Amino acid sequence: MTDDVVIAPLDLAARVDDALRVQAHAFGLSEDEVAVRRQIVLRHLTYPGARAFGATTPDDRLVGFVYGMPNSRGHWWSTVVEPYLRSQNLDGWLDDSFVITELHVHPGHQNRGIGRALITTITEGVPEPRSILSAIDVESPARGLYRSLGYADLARRVLFPSAAKPYAVMGAPLPLPKRS
Ligand SMILES: CC(C)(COP(=O)(O)OP(=O)(O)OC[C@H]1O[C@@H](n2cnc3c(N)ncnc32)[C@H](O)[C@@H]1OP(=O)(O)O)[C@@H](O)C(=O)NCCC(=O)NCCS
Numbered sequence: 001m002t003d004d005v006v007i008a009p010l011d012l013a014a015r016v017d018d019a020l021r022v023q024a025h026a027f028g029l030s031e032d033e034v035a036v037r038r039q040i041v042l043r044h045l046t047y048p049g050a051r052a053f054g055a056t057t058p059d060d061r062l063v064g065f066v067y068g069m070p071n072s073r074g075h076w077w078s079t080v081v082e083p084y085l086r087s088q089n090l091d092g093w094l095d096d097s098f099v100i101t102e103l104h105v106h107p108g109h110q111n112r113g114i115g116r117a118l119i120t121t122i123t124e125g126v127p128e129p130r131s132i133l134s135a136i137d138v139e140s141p142a143r144g145l146y147r148s149l150g151y152a153d154l155a156r157r158v159l160f161p162s163a164a165k166p167y168a169v170m171g172a173p174l175p176l177p178k179r180s
Pocket of ligand 1: 026105136140
């Protein structure tokens, strides 16, 4: 990984505005969407086992972050994807699974290994034997990264009520492979 960026545990509640700025640049969020996400992130951080890692520059600018938590079938995300997975007999992936909820790297710092470092670091040492996530169902750097880490498609064309574009749900065994 180039840059003097440091990957370390992140107090996401304290840095939520910095994180959402990164997400707004990386993913494209309107101000209204940022305000909604802010409440969602702060709620997620109260869930058992929620953890976050950040990528920061030497002058403490946050340029990337990831957060996630052990899945619960009661979580909103899980209730949306469950019927898609169940129809393929794959809903067992919702149990004993660590969900990657968000992963974003500021465009000025992408393609230097930061995203890979964030997701491999956050999943290191979690007790769950597998990980799941959703990503917009198009070929993208995110989908390429996830596939290269062993995430395979569990469901395609998944529709979230609030999202215009369909998503793919992907799952991988843990631990994720380290870069050789
Ligand atoms: C997805 C994202 C977090 C990856 O972060 P990153 O720091 O740029 O990723 P890395 O440099 O660690 O790249 C890792 C892999 O991603 C893939 N990748 C990165 N940029 C890519 C590109 N432009 N085209 C295709 N694949 C690409 C490659 O598989 C790469 O593997 P390599 O190391 O063998 O080249 C970042 O692109 C991002 O923030 N995108 C916008 C927001 C987003 O889509 N978030 C995910 C929501 S599900």
